[in-house]
Amino acid sequence: MRLGVTLAAVLAAAAFSLPAAAADPARGAVVAAERCAACHGMDGKSNVAEIPRLAGQQAGFITLQMILFREGIRQVPAMQAPTEKLSDTDVEAVAAYFASLPSAPPEDSTPRDAALMARGQAISAARNCGVCHLPNYAGRAQMPRLTHQHEAFLAHTMTEYRDGNRVGIDTQMNGAVQGLSDADIAALAHYLAHQD
Amino acid sequence: MKKLVMGLTAVMLAAPALAQQAPVPGWAVGRPEGSTLAPHAPRLTVTPLAEVPVGAIRLPPGFQAEVFAHGIPGARMMAEGPRGTVFAGTRAIGRVYAISRNPDGTTRTRIIAERLVQPNGLVMIGDSLYVLAANRVLRYDNIEANLDNVPAPVELTAAFALPTEQEHGGNHHWKFASLGPDGRIYTNVGVNCNICEFDRDKFALLVSFNPDGSGRRIEARGVRNSVGMAHHPITRELWATNNGRDWAGNEWPNDTLHRVRQSGEDHGFPYCTAGDPDPQFNAGRNCNQFVKPAALMGPHTAALGMRFYTGTMFPEQYRNQAFIARRGSWNRDKLSGYDVVVAHTDAQGNVTRVEEFLTGFRDDANQRFHDRPVDVHVMRDGSLLVAGEQMGAIYRITYRR
Structure with a gap:
């Protein structure tokens, strides 16, 4: 660590x-x-x-x-x-x-689900999330911290990018989540929201 | 090169095994394991004058650099009105700036348009400023007389019928615009991906239009994304810079400079890039069937805005030569570009050499950069403006014997 x-x-x-x-x-x-x-x-x-x-x-x-x-x-x-x-x-x-300000996990976090964690981890590896957001998902510069964020908010954001309802400074995020299913996004959000 | 092809083959062979998982998007195939390359953060807030890095600029002997204007976040492509107003487009911040000179030599900047999607393409025809913002085309008539109270523009979007942001999938939908010697507007339609199969009559094009949006003509096919073009002042041929694809290695492909001898030529993308077969998308094409680039501009350098030098202030050797802004790399482990270069041509219009002109923004030792040049503009007095997007500044280059 x-x-x-x-x-x-x-x-x-x-x-x-x-x-x-x-x-x-x-x-x-x-x-x-x-x-x-x-x-x-x-x-x-x-x-x-x-x-x-x-x-x-x-x-x-x-x-x-x-x-x-x-x-x-x-x-x-x-x-x-x-x-x-x-x-x-x-x-x-x-x-x-x-x-x-110091970040901390939300108090209303859902309980950790082992299957979702594993699936989310696999998707993150395949989609190279850690390349830009760093392996600990703390983010850097214009690329946001993903840890200690609301799981539902992460899912909402990735869905917006996937569906073309949001574009960042560039289209890297639209490409990164392209083709993910709702279940994929839910697993990824669960995994990212449950990082220490 | 061979290793890269083998690596890609291995990835593609492995792909079916992963098919039950979400597929890896095409643009990410070839990204090396453990890479931390990501686009650099833009700066969209005002940079105070004291932080504008004019002191870092290095030029050939006899040339000087000064700050022409500053406090214009995201300033990119430039056009000049008949009364001397310099207009600057932007991308992410959605603004068009007008920079006018006060009698005492200082400048005043106004925002004349805002909330536009990537208003990067500007062209001046007579008293009218044309703004190309993705597929939107807006004409601001008599603009220089109305800088303080800009009337609603004439909407030409439907007439031009450029592909929408959605059709581009958000990829390469920003425009460069240039006025041809034939009075037509020349612009780019970038490819709707990093690299993919696409409609070659719709994307990766140089196109021209009558100023009212009629008479669309394909000038060149297979040009991935040009964000800089100009007509040669003597030969009247169209020249254009082009951005190569990402995620195919640090040294390949080069960005390129293209010379269009005849409307409708095919320059090869996605099958061939920089004269070489693409490792993923060649589809068995012989690259000799396509027009080769006029010059290689360096891998991932982001060769963007270009103009031929038609002034008389600079020494004779620069007359009618192409000044090209290289915004600088992100998809490369070591920084490249972040400068302005000159492509010298001989009497036949062949590029004889590409030499550095404005340097000093790239800090090789620390792998940092001070600013990102995105466009050049030849002023009527023969000085050269260089737009620095990162610091929201425009530099003016002059020459004294």
Whole structure:
């Protein structure tokens, strides 16, 4: 495990090709209290399955998604008002704030199902999930952390990508989940949500 | 090369055994075990001027670089209006910028269009700016007189009838646009996958249209995804850059530069790439039956925006030569590209050499990059603009004897 963490840290560092802007997590906390906390929780640990957990999420991922919401490119009605007229600096600050919080598994996790875990693990290996999201699924830069996320939210997200209802910065995710059945996605979500 | 083919064969032979599981998508076949290659994160927030890496730029003797404009996240392909406004398209952030010069030499940037899907293709015809955003084609008439109050554009989408984002499956649906010497709009229709079987009359094309969207003509087939094209100022032939496929190794294929001598030529994709048979999709085709690339542009370098230098500020040796922005690799273990190169041609229009022009953005020692050049534009004064997408900046290159 320690090796995994070290490796992930090295890879994450290598992926940052540019010096990170001086984002201010303290300012981010102020903005988060006004705009984010009501749904995502001030601790970034939403306990509503449809609302993603942001604690420990990659700052690069949060930043890009908030820009896409603000610019009307990724259309999720609930995210429209909270990102409206938010400055780039505040977006980066909010991202830095949530990224700085420790992540933890949801309290309402489903019990671990051995068959689903095995099937999910096999699909993750075949689809190379760990290549981008790293073998410990902590994510890096614009590629999100998958662990400690709601299982239902992960399944919802992958279904959106599969059905072409969501496109990221590029179409890597659409390709990665192409052709998966609902049962495949459910198993993959179960496996990813139950990583330590 | 042989090892790669054998590796792929092994993967394909093994595939039926996995058939009861979800199939591996075509694009992922050939991805080496344990690879951590992934696209680099774009930056869609404003980069402060102090962080714009103009100081990293290296140029041949006599050339200087300055920041022309900054604070324009995701700035990509450029077009210039008759009054000197520089327009810049984008991809993910969905905006079109207008950059005008103040009397004191500083610039002012306005957002003239937003919430568009990949508005990357810009072309100026007279006073009208055409914006190609995936399959949408919008015409902004008399745009430079209305920068503060942009009227609704004329919608030409139905007339052009380009394949939709959905038909592309989200793959290579962004456009480059260029005005031909014949007054037609030239653009690309990229392939709807990394590599696959596809309709060769519909995808992987260079096409041209009358400005009203009528008279579609296929200029070249089998060009995977061109995001840069220009007509040679003397021969009037169409030239285009092209992005090679992913996941076939660090050194293969090269990105390519294409010269179209005759409308309708076949340049070979997916059967042949960079003059070689594709290891998966050759389908028994002899690559000699296709037009060979005019030049190899380096593996995975992402050769994008290109223009011939028609100004007089630069030394004579650059006149009518092709300046090409290479955005830089992601699908390669060691970074390649992140520069601007010049493809020199002889009197017959054959490429004699490709040489580096603008370097310094790629940090080989640390495998990092400072910016990603995506387009070049020759200003009327002969200076050259270079759009840096990563840092949302446009650099201006000048020459002093």
